[in-house]
Amino acid sequence: MTPVQDAVLSLLPELAYPHDPSAKQTRDLLVKAKTGTGKTVAFLVPAIEARLNAIEAAGKKALADAGVTSDKDIETRARRVFAKNQVGTLIISPTRELATQIANEAIKLTHWHKDFEVRLFFGGASKREQMRDWQRGRRDIVVATPGRLRDVLENEGIREAFKNTQLFVLDEADTLLAMGFRDEIDAIKEYLPEVPERQTFMFSATLSKPIQQVARSVLARDHHYIDVVPKDDSPVHAHIPQYHTVLPSAEDQVPHILRLVAHDQLINAGRSKVIIFLNTTKQTQLFATLFRELAKVTLPAARNTQIYEIHSKRPQEGRTNTSNMFRKDEGGASILVTSDVSARGVDYPGVTRVIQVGMPGGTEQYIHRVGRTGRAGTTTGRGDLVLLPWEIGFVSWQLTDVPLKPLPTNELTSQVSELAAKYDANPEEFFKGIKLNDKPHHDPRRRFNTGPRLYPNTQAKTHEELPSKLAALLENVDEDAIKETLGSLLGYYLAKAPELRVQKEVIVQGLKDWTTGAMGLPTPPYISAALLERLGYKDGRTRNFGGERKRSFPSRNESHWMGRGSTKGREGGGFQGEREGGFRADREGGFRAGREGGFRGDREGGGFRAPREGGFRAPREGGFRAPREGGDREGGFHGQPRLRTAAIRTSTSTVASRISTAEAHAASDARSRPIAPMRGGR
Structure with missing residues (x-):
């Protein structure tokens, strides 16, 4: 006992x-x-x-x-x-x-x-x-x-x-x-x-x-x-190593998170189980969609990596099913992307690493999140905290009693490079003691339960190509999804300015830099003064923050980035909105999006823009932009040459059979909700 x-x-x-x-x-x-x-x-x-x-x-x-x-x-x-x-x-x-x-x-x-x-x-x-x-x-x-x-x-x-x-x-x-x-x-x-x-x-x-x-x-x-808590006990399990990284810039955020996951898949080959915590539902939706595509081309396990998604916008049945799937996953390379609905009390056996992106809600929330790994006296587990430059105050002022060690980005890059070279020299050594599944995937829907496999690619090359693969992928991200996520992050962080001990204008500018640096937008979105004031930013300097405007009250038909007037709305100021001021939204305030956000897709929201047929993804799951027929089997990125021989053309039925269990479940979950109108593809 x-x-x-x-x-x-x-x-x-x-x-x-x-x-x-x-x-x-x-x-x-x-x-x-x-x-x-x-x-x-x-x-x-x-x-x-x-x-x-x-x-x-x-x-x-x-x-x-x-x-x-x-x-x-x-x-x-x-x-x-x-x-x-x-x-x-x-x-x-x-x-x-x-x-x-x-x-x-x-x-x-x-x-x-x-x-x-x-x-x-x-x-x-x-x-x-x-x-x-x-x-x-x-x-x-x-x-x-x-x-x-x-x-x-x-x-x-x-x-x-x-x-x-x-x-x-x-x-x-x-x-x-x-x-x-x-x-x-x-x-x-x-x-x-x-x-x-x-x-x-x-x-x-x-x-x-x-x-x-x-x-x-x-x-x-x-x-x-x-x-039964020892008086001299650490706020978290003492045997769990914990690291924090204050990123040099927003551009380093996604690459650093990917390298943390790659590091875990290499040191825990065949049993890697990672939870990534994010602070808002919109951010969780965006990162889950992003990681579904990034995992295929940047992580050691590649397409064998299973991505699960849990947040408050999903119906309870979907959350329960996803939670059970992640708990039972035996594939050896799984990632749960989640908001704080998974932070307290939920038991996921075998979690090898917890990654927290951004400042948690407080010290107790940090402790509860880390508590998802190293549970019940197990000796394996690790916690990583990834902060943008202006979030350093959380470590300096809030986590003074937690035994955190700094992990610079260049040090992690070196660690992953060394592990990748060692893996390429002797893959079997990394899976020593792990029972491998060398059978083909007869049923892709049950792939998460078929057991671990050797990693398919040359790891040194995969790690070297990570920046270029990420840059090519970000070119296809739906701008509206990023803007909607920005709105949710503004609401989250502006209320925490006293805890971070930074001025609110620093937070606003830092988040705008995140949209261009981490998410690849060419220019930061315009943020209305009305929205900032509703979020508690009322220092008198917000009227023209983030952009120039010809006059205070443009006509309804005057265009800016959303194509409508800036202050006219049904219930609130800011951009025209159906329910909430700020940015125009179909159903919820913030930015216009098809509700679940992610990348623009044909019908389901998440994913990348894709025609109904062809490319390498199913019609409803999006993917990369591809011609109607063919493309190489693995897709590629927009603008790359594609082979068009009949021998490698991919039919819709063949593509659909490749969808992972987690992706299929997400699609089914999305179909159970009313779908808001989408913006047309470029």
Whole structure:
């Protein structure tokens, strides 16, 4: 057992006894433990044991009420009615992903208990389906996120089932408070029995003053305190090496991230599993689309690299499926590009590296992200933080207690070059001890689960060509997707100027430089004064920031980069917008895009512009620009000569069969949403 499991489960069986007013019992727990240390099992085992005891007690009470000592029918009926009508344990989790993970773990642990059932409530999914599932069977364990549970308690008439709930568990309590769920916790508590009839477990990685206030309101006065975090312990796992890079310029951002992934694929050949965290949903969408194309031509595993994408704009079913696919991936070269929905509590076994792009939301968020690697005492893992030049204040002022080591860009370049040369000399040595799959891909849709393979290309040459391949690819990036991402980053970073200790105009200029340096735009986008003011930038110098304008209020038809007037909008200033001021957007403020952004595609948004037929990509997935028929088999970049012999022409059906599981899933996910109109291709 892990330390937290040992500390909690050693209190059994007393911990799972029903409440007895005449006995002095250990019932309520306040547990301080890090994420990834086995907390879920620590509270599920007592929950299951307590539920079994309560069901047995309900059967005995029915016999006593009937005045008999033994009657199997009466006892069985009483147990069934009790399990059907009364909730045994209520577990509150801050995120949908963690709630789903807890529910799955509960199902595994109750496998041997006949008829034991788990119910799940979370937002982002059909409430009707969840209520239908609620009505079907027993309510032994209920796992929920706070917002959805409060909704169904107040509006769906299920509060009666919670009035005798035995056990109330608050998991990741510090995260619950950080996400603003204090009111929901207080409201939910009103539907549960009072202390001491209600038993309560509270688990948290930290014990700040807000956490202590919640503990006083939900726990019994004589609760038992368990602390399994050593006093001299580092804020993150001490055995995980952590590095930070302050980039010389924005141009170095994408190459440095690619080299970090390449470094991981070389030192962890056959078992590389990388998570890349980004700060906004739009940035996550853009980088996921970008990396799907870059991986094929710049990484050691090339097309065998699987790219997964998770963010809040994806429907919950898609997020759950992608999370499960990444968790089960055995291909030896996988990358999860994600926003902070994957930062807390979600367990991904075997993650070898966490890369954080840009300043996280704070020190705790940095720690939670790094905690996705090196979990539960494993000895492998690494964290890398990649910052633009003006973000250096985060390291200087926020991460003073974290053991970070600097990693210059030229040092990483040298490391990857040396590893690439060694790999080319003896590839088998890098995969020593790894069971390789040398069979062809009969079913591309299951490629992620077919096992690792030797890397297909000469690694030294691949690394040398990285800058040129990246430059050629950036020529095809959709400008609107970059502009929309810029809008989201402005909203994120301007609010953090005090934490970075830089002036807001430095942030604005730094992000404009990012659009030209990192993303390859010829000129930075124009940003309206109205948008900057809405984002909190009101120093009187924003009227003409980033561009010249002939007059303050141009006509509706006067053109600039978006082709419309600059201040006319339906609801807000800035560029004309349907809902939000700032830049014109189809549905959301920021910039005009086809909703999911990435690169302009025929129908699905992400990808590169491509005709419906030909090239090397499927009609709906985009790809590089290519003629209608043929092109070399691997595509290439726009402007390169293409072979046109009939022998190498690629049909639509052949192309479609090459799409990876992650790409096909992303396409299916996108088709489930309304598609906004796209701009025409150049």
